[in-house]
Amino acid sequence: MRVKEGNKEKDILEAAIKLFAEVGYHKAKISKIAEMAGVAAGSIYLYFEDKEDILLKIFDEIWHRIYLELLKIKNNSNLSPFDKFDAMIDLIFDIYIENPNLAMVFVNEQNHIQRSTPEKFTVFYEKFLLSGEDIIKEGIEKHAFTNNLDINILRQFIFGAIRSLLQHWAIDPKTYPLNKIRQNIKFIIKYGIEK
């Protein structure tokens, strides 16, 4: 009997993340991913259902990680609502800094995957969103955050804005350092633009 050597699944995933980040999902060829991963094109189909499945597993990985980290923040009773809020934003930025390619795929292809396979996609994403909601809820209950806002809308607003800025940064990284962007985001969300 033969046993799988090395970690081809991981190699393929990493190659895919890199290529998706560079050229986007649609222009990334399976043959190229295989080449980058050092396997034959056909071998990809031993580890993944099809091309879409690769993207799906990438998203699974990242959302799972984000979710677990957010859970820690949420359950840390030493943090004030605003501390938690800051930590949540830092979390997303940290992941971005740690693995820009992964983050790039994450911001660019979210639409695509949400459209094409909403049912498979939602597992960890939903969990993440709910945890984010909990943090906001706590802030409102403790009278730190305004109660004039709908939680759902607020959640979508915050993550949408962050995603948009990260995307923009990825296209043109030299205009602003990520830390300045992060700091501005925190300020706007907390205090708004009114002087």
Add this chain to the structure above:
Amino acid sequence: MRVKEGNKEKDILEAAIKLFAEVGYHKAKISKIAEMAGVAAGSIYLYFEDKEDILLKIFDEIWHRIYLELLKIKNNSNLSPFDKFDAMIDLIFDIYIENPNLAMVFVNEQNHIQRSTPEKFTVFYEKFLLSGEDIIKEGIEKHAFTNNLDINILRQFIFGAIRSLLQHWAIDPKTYPLNKIRQNIKFIIKYGIEK
């Protein structure tokens, strides 16, 4: 000599907007657009360079319109900075309400087009962004808006958040009415979440 009858270019554009909105750019077939527009597939290539060019012209149209409207707002000296700000947000929502399909393409395919042909894309988009910036600048100069924020980041933040919410709304329109979303957006950006 023969003369072009009807307005095939417009028919094709409208069909494309509808189909792109429904199934997305990549899954929209030229043959289907042709069928919906009531022309032969080959005829599309009399009016457009290629498939991408159709999308490009759609974006041209919408950005041009938004830009012209925003210019009116910007130059209306009867409006306070906050009035202008509100009008700017209303403008985007009004276009969305007036032609949801067009708006759908606008929020969904912006990434794609910005990636694939950034140079052709930027004409009206840049103009629009600059006008938006001017409105914010005026607010800061008149001491209505905080001067703690970078204009560029703020601009990206605002439009990113709006886009994200509209996209969300398009997927699931029944959860919230657009007016509630609009009102929440205005509130967050003005006052932030701090109580």
Add this chain to the structure above:
DNA sequence: TTTATTTTTGAATAGTGGTTCATTATTAAG
């Protein structure tokens, strides 16, 4: 009508690239 010119057609083309599968390589067990 006839001719010239331009528009429109849609079947044929052509290139792409995801996916399959017969074959080969590799390893473990007997």
Add this chain to the structure above:
DNA sequence: CTTAATAATGAACCACTATTCAAAAATAAA
């Protein structure tokens, strides 16, 4: 060493669809 079972290969397949182009249709001018 032989056999069995699984892993890996990559050329061939095939479905799909954007694009082309030779022919036909429509219109204006002569």
